[in-house]
Amino acid sequence: MRRVGICILALLAIAPAFSPAWGESFETRLSPSPLTDGTRINITGEGRALVQWDGNILSVSGNFTGLATGVTTAALYDGAGIGIPGPKAFDLTVSPGTAGTIWASIKLTSSQLKDLRAGHFYVQIDSEKAPDGNLTGWLLPPYPFAGEDVPVAGPGFLPQFDVPQKASSR
Amino acid sequence: MKRTFLGSTVLAAGLLGASAIALEQGPFTIDQSRAGRALYVANCAACHGPELKGAGEAPPLAGTTFIAAWGNRSSDELYNLVKASMPYGNGNSLDPDTYRKIVAYVLAANGAQPGSKALTGSESIKINTIADGKTPAAMAAEERAPARGGEGGAPRAATFYPQTRFGLTVAGTLPNYDPVTDAMLAHPKDGDWLMYRRNYQGWSHSPLSQINASNVKGLQLAWSWAMNDGGAAQVTPIVHDGIMFLSNTANTVQALDAKTGELIWENRIGPAPTRAYGATRSLALYGDKVFVPTTDAKLYALDAKTGQIVWQSVIEDAKEGYSNTGGAIAIRGKILVGLTYCNRYETKHCFISAYDANTGKVAWRFKTIALKGEPGGDTWNNLADEFRQGAETWIAGTYDPDLNTTYWGTAQSKPWTRASRASGAGATLYANSTLALDPDSGKLKWYYSHAPGENFDLDEVFERVLVDHGASKDVLTIGKVGVLWKLNRVTGQYEDSAQTVFQNVFDKIDPKTGIPTYRKDVQAAKIGDWISSCPGPAGGHDWPATSYDPKTDLMVIPLHQSCVMMRAEPMEKKIGVGGDAGSQKLFEMPGTDGNLGKLAAYNTTTMKALWSFQQKAPFLTGVLTTDGGVGFVGDFDRRVRAFETATGRTLWQTRLPTSAQGHIVSYAVDGKQYIAIESGLGGGSPVGKPTTLLPGIHHPNNGNTILVFALPENLNGN
Numbered sequence: 001m002r003r004v005g006i007c008i009l010a011l012l013a014i015a016p017a018f019s020p021a022w023g024e025s026f027e028t029r030l031s032p033s034p035l036t037d038g039t040r041i042n043i044t045g046e047g048r049a050l051v052q053w054d055g056n057i058l059s060v061s062g063n064f065t066g067l068a069t070g071v072t073t074a075a076l077y078d079g080a081g082i083g084i085p086g087p088k089a090f091d092l093t094v095s096p097g098t099a100g101t102i103w104a105s106i107k108l109t110s111s112q113l114k115d116l117r118a119g120h121f122y123v124q125i126d127s128e129k130a131p132d133g134n135l136t137g138w139l140l141p142p143y144p145f146a147g148e149d150v151p152v153a154g155p156g157f158l159p160q161f162d163v164p165q166k167a168s169s170r
Numbered sequence: 171m172k173r174t175f176l177g178s179t180v181l182a183a184g185l186l187g188a189s190a191i192a193l194e195q196g197p198f199t200i201d202q203s204r205a206g207r208a209l210y211v212a213n214c215a216a217c218h219g220p221e222l223k224g225a226g227e228a229p230p231l232a233g234t235t236f237i238a239a240w241g242n243r244s245s246d247e248l249y250n251l252v253k254a255s256m257p258y259g260n261g262n263s264l265d266p267d268t269y270r271k272i273v274a275y276v277l278a279a280n281g282a283q284p285g286s287k288a289l290t291g292s293e294s295i296k297i298n299t300i301a302d303g304k305t306p307a308a309m310a311a312e313e314r315a316p317a318r319g320g321e322g323g324a325p326r327a328a329t330f331y332p333q334t335r336f337g338l339t340v341a342g343t344l345p346n347y348d349p350v351t352d353a354m355l356a357h358p359k360d361g362d363w364l365m366y367r368r369n370y371q372g373w374s375h376s377p378l379s380q381i382n383a384s385n386v387k388g389l390q391l392a393w394s395w396a397m398n399d400g401g402a403a404q405v406t407p408i409v410h411d412g413i414m415f416l417s418n419t420a421n422t423v424q425a426l427d428a429k430t431g432e433l434i435w436e437n438r439i440g441p442a443p444t445r446a447y448g449a450t451r452s453l454a455l456y457g458d459k460v461f462v463p464t465t466d467a468k469l470y471a472l473d474a475k476t477g478q479i480v481w482q483s484v485i486e487d488a489k490e491g492y493s494n495t496g497g498a499i500a501i502r503g504k505i506l507v508g509l510t511y512c513n514r515y516e517t518k519h520c521f522i523s524a525y526d527a528n529t530g531k532v533a534w535r536f537k538t539i540a541l542k543g544e545p546g547g548d549t550w551n552n553l554a555d556e557f558r559q560g561a562e563t564w565i566a567g568t569y570d571p572d573l574n575t576t577y578w579g580t581a582q583s584k585p586w587t588r589a590s591r592a593s594g595a596g597a598t599l600y601a602n603s604t605l606a607l608d609p610d611s612g613k614l615k616w617y618y619s620h621a622p623g624e625n626f627d628l629d630e631v632f633e634r635v636l637v638d639h640g641a642s643k644d645v646l647t648i649g650k651v652g653v654l655w656k657l658n659r660v661t662g663q664y665e666d667s668a669q670t671v672f673q674n675v676f677d678k679i680d681p682k683t684g685i686p687t688y689r690k691d692v693q694a695a696k697i698g699d700w701i702s703s704c705p706g707p708a709g710g711h712d713w714p715a716t717s718y719d720p721k722t723d724l725m726v727i728p729l730h731q732s733c734v735m736m737r738a739e740p741m742e743k744k745i746g747v748g749g750d751a752g753s754q755k756l757f758e759m760p761g762t763d764g765n766l767g768k769l770a771a772y773n774t775t776t777m778k779a780l781w782s783f784q785q786k787a788p789f790l791t792g793v794l795t796t797d798g799g800v801g802f803v804g805d806f807d808r809r810v811r812a813f814e815t816a817t818g819r820t821l822w823q824t825r826l827p828t829s830a831q832g833h834i835v836s837y838a839v840d841g842k843q844y845i846a847i848e849s850g851l852g853g854g855s856p857v858g859k860p861t862t863l864l865p866g867i868h869h870p871n872n873g874n875t876i877l878v879f880a881l882p883e884n885l886n887g888n
């Protein structure tokens with residue numbers, strides 16, 4: 001009985017390093033970026049995206065609203081780090097217009113899965129007048145937000161400490 | 171492998187203009203560009219210069235640097251940027267036709283030829299297809315000619331500064347003024363606020379306790395005073411024996427009765443502000459004088475009793491762009507000041523200087539740039555001395571009387587990026603360092619380089635806070651990258667650090683030495699590469715200063731959370747050429763949900779955060795803590811709040827006429843405690859970045875005011 005208990009504990013301990021059957025989720029706010037005072041007129045809107053990894057398939061869903069011009073493309077990018085842009089990894093399906101939804105079902109390589117878990121993946125939505133980025137957001141594990149002005153113990157969510165980083169990349 | 175987000179794969183080809191390519195006709199008429207010259211002179215030349223060369227924080231609007239930054243961008247983006255954000259701090263204040271004419275003139279000054287169609291602002295034409303940065307000869311001659319009077323003539327004072335006469339405009343006398351001594355500065359009376367951060371240690375902490383957690387909700391306005399509008403205001407009210415000395419824009423100094431707000435004397439030293447940025451953050455008191463480091467890089471001594479000028483000393487030549495914004499500190503009979511806007515290639519360099527308090531005579535200068543052959547001179551990749559710039563000192567230092575050592579921070583080297591500077595991986599000493607100086611001689615005791623070879627406009631210039639932990643005498647500081655540093659202030663040795671916001675600039679910080687390692691792509695960045703930086707140029711931490719509460723050993727830190735993509739631009743290695751040579755695009759910091767503001771309290775012994783909270787609006791004042799267990803801070807969204815120092819819980823808040831600004835102080839008169847808060851404008855990146863990122867938050871573009879709060883009589887307010 002004691003041996004079984006130890007085995008269960010050991011499995012639980014190593015589980016995050018593999019594909020957990022019960023799923024992992026990552027989410028982000030989509031915000032207008034990159035911005036200057038000169039592009040602000042064309043780079044507007046907001047949205048949210050959620051991705052869920054079930055151990056086999058990555059399901060992407062999200063919505064957006066308030067674009068100044070019609071959406072053209074949406075994609076998942078694999079950055080070089082949190083907040084560091086990188087190459088496009090997957091196209092997402094996007095509904096047309098200045099508000100709508102995004103979705104996709106994607107198979108990841110083990111390397112891409114590591115990048116996802118390290119916070120390197122980001123969602124980018126482009127529009128007619130913002131072809132190099134209109135809404136962007138880095139996918140991170142869900143983190144608690146107590147609300148504006150509400151104190152929390154400690155420094156709050158700091159992605160470089162609270163998201164496990166790839167040993168080789170940072 | 172296309173990397174969008176900023177389209178960085180297409181940059182290099184368009185960067186250096188299109189001189190080998192035939193230019194197309196510009197999208198404006200000759201009438202527009204001719205009319206635009208006068209409008210440019212009237213509205214833009216004060217900051218960008220009559221020849222569009224740029225100065226201080228205003229970038230060049232003509233030439234290779236402009237084309238490098240804008241060649242690959244479109245004419246409508248230029249129009250939209252100018253319209254949304256210019257004149258600085260007062261965007262959208264001119265009629266659209268004026269903006270069109272100014273943009274037409276800027277394009278023409280970069281070699282664009284007028285055509286038959288008038289500029290509307292909606293044309294999306296790549297600028298390097300119509301302009302090459304070469305100003306036509308006739309236009310260049312006109313720019314060099316003395317400005318004419320009349321409409322569109324001489325550069326006007328910036329941003330609606332009202333016409334006024336200068337000099338001692340209100341005469342009055344303080345009959346019983348008690349001269350400020352070294353002992354008073356070392357051990358200030360509880361009710362006084364004698365210097366920038368109140369005490370030599372830089373704590374911004376008041377020992378007053380009448381206002382406390384149980385009664386602070388009863389705070390009421392005691393009096394208010396409208397300050398000069400026009401220019402930037404980031405005031406620290408200085409209070410001695412019930413008299414408030416207030417620095418306004420245009421280097422105006424006022425003595426007010428701190429109990430009633432009654433004006434006693436006023437000296438409008440001038441000149442009128444020609445820039446909408448660069449405030450005088452603090453005055454200094456010593457003996458019977460008030461010391462005023464002015465925005466035109468002079469140091470004035472006023473008679474504290476009357477406001478009359480006793481002496482003036484030139485720190486550096488303002489005509490070359492130099493300024494002083496950081497205030498001053500009085501130490502053992504000398505007045506120490508810094509210098510800013512040292513971002514042009516020339517034979518001069520930035521320095522800290524000291525002046526005899528009685529005579530104004532220069533006692534010493536410490537140059538903050540290490541030249542060839544000097545200690546540290548080998549950290550600039552062998553650049554010629556004239557191309558080693560920056561290391562400004564735009565925050566006044568602090569002082570340890572026991573060690574007789576003054577501590578100053580320095581800004582980053584200029585231009586901003588390694589690639590633009592051509593400084594390689596060199597540390598570019600003494601930029602972004604803590605300097606420990608002998609205040610009597612200006613001799614360097616030690617230095618510590620916090621960010622060797624900085625690359626993103628991430629200053630480490632801010633307040634140096636002196637705290638003892640048992641026998642360990644420490645100095646703490648935090649810069650734009652958001653790392654709270656702790657050094658031994660006797661030796662300069664690194665002791666510890668703590669990350670307060672998300673950062674991706676450093677891969678690691680050596681736990682023994684504190685030396686950071688920059689990301690590989692930062693180290694390899696070339697001219698034209700867009701490189702990510704979290705935080706961006708508003709910090710992390712910026713000039714809104716920390717407060718240290720000795721009762722709880724907590725340092726309460728105002729923090730900012732946004733990121734930038736920075737592109738290094740080429741800067742011609744030529745005397746007189748200046749600027750920061752970096753283009754910026756902003757984005758939200760990952761993991762913040764768009765909350766730009768963060769306030770956090772760190773225990774300075776353990777370097778662990780006790781509490782923190784976030785909000786949309788960034789904080790725009792220094793923090794004040796008090797012995798009443800209550801702290802105060804104000805923000806971009808016109809809100810000022812009192813919070814419980816131990817928990818961060820908001821206890822009281824109110825809205826101000828415009829954004830909160832400057833440094834909140836507390837003082838007492840006749841046994842009653844007051845809280846003085848500025849509502850005002852200006853503030854550089856901490857204002858500019860949220861203006862871009864938070865268009866839904868509005869505040870009036872005027873309204874510089876000091877507001878003083880106190881408890882009513884029935885709430886222990888006496």
